[in-house]
Amino acid sequence: MSVTLKDVAQAARVSVSTASRALTGTGLTSERTQQRLTRIARELGYRPNPIARGLKTGQSRLVALLVHNLTNASFQVMAEVIQARLKALGYQMLLCIGGDDPEQESDTLTTLVDHRIDGLIVVPTGKNGAQLKALSKEVPIVCLVRRDDATDLETVLADDPQGAYLGTRHLIELGHKRIGLIVGRQDTTSGRERLSGYVRALREAGIAMDGTLVHAGHFVPETGATCARKLLDLLRPPSAIFVANHEATLGVLRVTAERNIAIPDDLSLLCYEDMPWFEWHRPAISIVDNGARDLANLAVDRLLHRMDAKGNGNDGVREYRVGARLIKRDSCRPIESASKPKSSKSKSSAAKSAKV
Amino acid sequence: MSVTLKDVAQAARVSVSTASRALTGTGLTSERTQQRLTRIARELGYRPNPIARGLKTGQSRLVALLVHNLTNASFQVMAEVIQARLKALGYQMLLCIGGDDPEQESDTLTTLVDHRIDGLIVVPTGKNGAQLKALSKEVPIVCLVRRDDATDLETVLADDPQGAYLGTRHLIELGHKRIGLIVGRQDTTSGRERLSGYVRALREAGIAMDGTLVHAGHFVPETGATCARKLLDLLRPPSAIFVANHEATLGVLRVTAERNIAIPDDLSLLCYEDMPWFEWHRPAISIVDNGARDLANLAVDRLLHRMDAKGNGNDGVREYRVGARLIKRDSCRPIESASKPKSSKSKSSAAKSAKV
DNA sequence: CGATAGACTGCAAACGATTGCAGAGACGTT
DNA sequence: AACGTCTCTGCAATCGTTTGCAGTCTATCG
Structure with missing residues (x-):
């Protein structure tokens, strides 16, 4: 159906691996082929398949935000801020509504992790601490607005x-x-x-x-x-x-x-x-x-930090407070x-x- | 890291293909092995990897909803209704905020399609008709609340x-x-x-x-x-x-x-x-x-219908009106x-x- | 001029599932 | 007993990428 890397490679008369390297800009290809391939890729309208890529790399460029509902005005602005920030970094935000229901939260959580999201910002119900803790080993998690006392997750709170x-x-x-x-x-x-x-x-x-x-x-x-x-x-x-x-x-x-x-x-x-x-x-x-904008921004900051510092994002600080005014x-x-x-x-x- | 199909197969001393068939319930395996495998899979805590599956099947069990913003109360209830409906059917809803901005809409649209979403409900800005039309060949699309005159997409409108x-x-x-x-x-x-x-x-x-x-x-x-x-x-x-x-x-x-x-x-x-x-x-x-709940429900109905009727969901009807009261x-x-x-x-x- | 490093490139094996095809038995029929 | 049928299972290819390894070619140096 759509244009694959193979098509691009064939059109350029190079191997798939070269094409891949050229397009992802690993610096392992000659300047010339790199330019040639980006051009051809553009002409053919090639867009990498994030699923295939995800399968290989284990990443998805997806970040989820799990909130209780959307009627709360604070959540609205947080969602919009977070979406904007992430988008600018090439991530797609996945917004999920948990309804403040532990069971639904738990369900959604596993679905998300199965989809290999790269990060998660969650307003926890507080009833799924164990699960959150376990999940935090597979994916960076930041809690927002509420703390889950059963975990030691990094948490961004209003003051x-x-x-x-x-x-x-x-x-x-x-x-x-x-x-x-x-x-x-x-x-x-x-x-x-x-x-x-x-x-x-x-x-x-x-x-x-x-x-x-x-x-x-x-x-x-x-x-x-x-x-x-x-x-x-x-x-x-x-x-x-x-x-x-x-x-x-x-x-x-x-x-x-x-x-x-x-x-x-x-x-x-x-x-x-x-x-x-x-x-x-x-x-x-x-x-x-309560400083919803600041809360959202800080949550994104912390999440990105953890996502960068693969694994050992442990800075000692577990709790951040955002000033109220x-x-x-x-x-x-x-x-x-x-x-x-x-x-x-x-x-x-x-x-x-x-x-x- | 996590348990794969291979692990399950090994534990059960069968081939991966048998395991796959047993667990997806194709009816091509004996009753006995099927039960045995589901048991083992449960014991091992096996959860299929949707990415790998998606790569092969071209499906993602993801359905996106693209709206302008969340401050509009109608969008809130629609989002909640749609999420609930889809969840019950095993789909995860992806909620995206387009900000009524054509460029952002366009961006988000391609990202979504690249992620091989199984369906899309969109409140169109009206400026990306051509793109929507093209996309509708790859994935079922239903427009909500607004019509995009440049397309002949199925549209659910308030009356x-x-x-x-x-x-x-x-x-x-x-x-x-x-x-x-x-x-x-x-x-x-x-x-x-x-x-x-x-x-x-x-x-x-x-x-x-x-x-x-x-x-x-x-x-x-x-x-x-x-x-x-x-x-x-x-x-x-x-x-x-x-x-x-x-x-x-x-x-x-x-x-x-x-x-x-x-x-x-x-x-x-x-x-x-x-x-x-x-x-x-x-x-x-x-x-x-304007009947937001009804609109949302109808949109889901139509989308599911199109998703079932692979390709030829063309029922002739292009526009649905939901009564106001x-x-x-x-x-x-x-x-x-x-x-x-x-x-x-x-x-x-x-x-x-x-x-x- | 030959050796050697260095810069590119291609082969092929992954990632974790699904699926067409063919083989292995079990069973019934003539 | 031979044959066909039916049910179940395994092999291996495939989806579209990434990436370790090994090979080719050129240029440089002694």
């Missing part, structure tokens, strides 16, 4: 403790003392870490932790709404809510709309991870940005001098009181 | 004329006579077809078409905002806006929020294609659903008996003041 700390501190600096937190499952790294950042900021500010203000769980928008209601129904409801789980955001917004709670006048709202519509929303929603938009505002009967409790004093 | 007609008629039935339309580029099929549906509904209702109410172009949220402003600044602004291009929706919402135009009281809003947050938005946004939520409301000079100019007057 969730820092991000949550930053966000909470921002709210505290605005004078908020009762800050509701809606956070992800506590059996995930990010769930735990975000909670810890929240706790740290509170402690640092000398604010006592109030358990009724914290809701953790596996969120969908509905649960987000439920939690928001619970928070707002409290005798002393929070003056700010930190939604540290992006799945929950929609639900929270719904509830505030239903109850005609004005943001940010009646309630400050801070979310984690950006969504394309956040800055178009009215009011534009302030967020803690606060993006202030319009959904958070300073609280009006709350309990103090005094005057002029503006920002400076609010910030000060926060430290105590 | 955009019908969808736009349905939406417009809905607004008309609610009493709207001045309906703004924000629609995509007129050099895309969907752009043209949605406009035509709008026009048809208007004509059928005996409403004269007003050119100032229609904006077509290549949209990003910013442009959506600009168009919304132009529409609302009109001397006689529309009482409803049909945003038939999902990229523009965010911009339109932004403008209505800025101007304190209440939806649906002051302005009815209808959008095309669903977004996960539409039903959580306040008010929940009514839409014309209206999903009424809260962003459209009947217009108050419009031209009557009666009292109760409350809300509409607010909208009016907004324009001035």
Whole structure:
């Protein structure tokens, strides 16, 4: 069907081996034949068969990215960044959707390795540690966003403790003392870490932790709404809510709309991870940005490094953290001098009181 | 490294060919050896090497899906549906992002074909018709959502004329006579077809078409905002806006929020294609659903059909339409008996003041 | 001028599977 | 007993590359 190396060789009246060497540029052929062959190959429209090549070399120029889903905006941008980076290097990215389902993850994993992918970036479910570990002997693997504690794989993580700390501190600096937190499952790294950042900021500010203000769980928008209601129904409801789980955001917004709670006048709202519509929303929603682009880029860097350093890519470092940053938009505002009967409790004093 | 067929054959003391036949279940081996070999293969953890197999058979059990981007919610659900369907059939889906860029599309296309994919579902940019046509001789191809006029490829399309007609008629039935339309580029099929549906509904209702109410172009949220402003600044602004291009929706919402135009009281809003947050938005946004799931499923059906019918999958039909349907939520409301000079100019007057 | 290195080239064996062809038995028929 | 048929198995070629090894040719040096 298509033009093979043999055809090129015949047309050029050389052996297949010479043709191969000339076209792959091993420097073992004379300048002249090399040029002649590249020309002929071009004329004939020859394109090497990656399958045959792969069979011989054990490589495929394929790199896989395995994520949970595509609805998460962070995964979208990561996928696009990674694809662009790899493409520039001549790799084809294979994007797979694992659905956060361990069994499917396991299946996909073996399929991929069987296809002799050259590298893998995976957001692990955390339930297939053993398999991942075994696979990492056959192909370079980098974990992204989540850690699999059962492995010692190189992992690129968002700095969730820092991000949550930053966000909470921002709210505290605005004078908020009762800050509701809606956070992800506590059996995930990010769930735990975000909670810890929240706790740290509170402690640092000398604010006592109030358990009724914290809701953790596996969120969908509905649960987000439920939690928001619970928070707002409290005798002393929070003056700010930190939604540290992006799945929950929609639900929270719904509830505030239903109850005609004005943001940010009646309630400050801070979310984690950006969504394309956040800055178009009215009011534009302030967020803690987990740095998806940076995460993706770093993951690619690490993967390439491991792919180069055949086998012994062990640099000692196992975990990389990508800084989070606060993006202030319009959904958070300073609280009006709350309990103090005094005057002029503006920002400076609010910030000060926060430290105590 | 890994267990090969040869290893299995040796362990079973048979030839490689027998092993192959037994394991692929050709029925050319005795029941006994077949069972024995499957057992041994399992014990040894043998997994066939798809690359070697592919070299011989010319197949890869890989099917590619090439889309423009992942931010479009429709593409997300299509990708997930297609992946699930294919997976169940033992195919691995290769998801590629073309960025709506003809050159990148072309590149990706050749890479994919070189990798001997077994099938391809593509949302064509429309600029690589010749290449697609040529490729379709080597691998079954189905176009999705967009047609490439330069080819006669089988194409699965949303019924955009019908969808736009349905939406417009809905607004008309609610009493709207001045309906703004924000629609995509007129050099895309969907752009043209949605406009035509709008026009048809208007004509059928005996409403004269007003050119100032229609904006077509290549949209990003910013442009959506600009168009919304132009529409609302009109001397006689529309009482409803049909945003038939999902990229523009965010911009339109932004403008209505800025101007304190209440939806649906002051302005009815209808959008095309669903977004996960539409039903959580306040008010929940009514839409014309293009039937992404159905589109994806049909595309898979057609592709599988072509993959089965080696070569002559030509059924005569070249174009499939998937019905659109209206999903009424809260962003459209009947217009108050419009031209009557009666009292109760409350809300509409607010909208009016907004324009001035 | 002969030896020798050096630069190219070709032969053939891989890589791991599939598959046409033919041989080896087992069995039934005449 | 001879023959044909049928079922199962193995040999070897093949898919399109890469690559170790050995051979050819030219040029250089003593």
